[in-house]
Amino acid sequence: MPPAPGRERCSPRTSPGCAPRSSGASRRSCAGWAPSRSRSPLRSSAARTDSLVPTAYETRHQVSSRGSARIEANLTDPCLGPVAVAAHHRISVRLLHLLFRDEPETVGATIRRLRLERSRADLADPGLGRRRIGEIAKRWGFRHQADYNRAFRRAYVMPPSDFRRQALPG
Structure with a gap:
């Protein structure tokens, strides 16, 4: 049975774009992470600008x-x-x-820290006060709210709900 939408797993066994490898099925990818198709080792310097190879x-x-x-x-x-x-x-x-x-x-760790910083700013934003904590977590790339809560508590020594109560007046 295919996973529920938004519950796709990313692993080395799947393509870099998160699409499950299946014959004939359409391939869904996450935010354009699929590499370009050219695999020539002799690329011009103009073609190397997006690569991490120095x-x-x-x-x-x-x-x-x-x-x-x-x-x-x-x-x-x-x-x-x-x-x-x-x-x-x-x-x-x-x-x-x-x-x-x-x-x-x-x-x-850099990815996790940046996601937590952005989500913390969203939790403190009065304009996003009606948005649920799980929606904010999902917006910043956390798949499960429980994982987000554990990471937030480890980084900021309080759960996101307590932080939001302190950050937002009323």
Whole structure:
């Protein structure tokens, strides 16, 4: 039985775009994470601009900052993770982690922190006061509210509901 909408799993066994591999079925993808079709090793430098593979004139910092910008631009995608980022840039997960080794946190921790920061801002926003906590969590890429609650409590030492009560007057 196929998973319920919004409950698709992202794993190395599925395509980088979260679509289950099946014969003849239409492929659904998450927020355009499928890599381009050209797999030629001899790409021009113009074609390499979106890749994390460094050119001769780039430093490790420039390459990891381009990866960080890509992460920030796709935080709402629930399939966003080290495997998806590496697949998008057509590099191995190991190389992705090597490129980020001088950063203060891992790729997965960066994604989690940024999602929590954005969701915390939404919880404190009076304009979003009527939106349920689960909707805010799903908006920022958390698949399950229980996972979101645990991550929020670990990061901010209180559950999201208590934070919202303190942040919003009345």
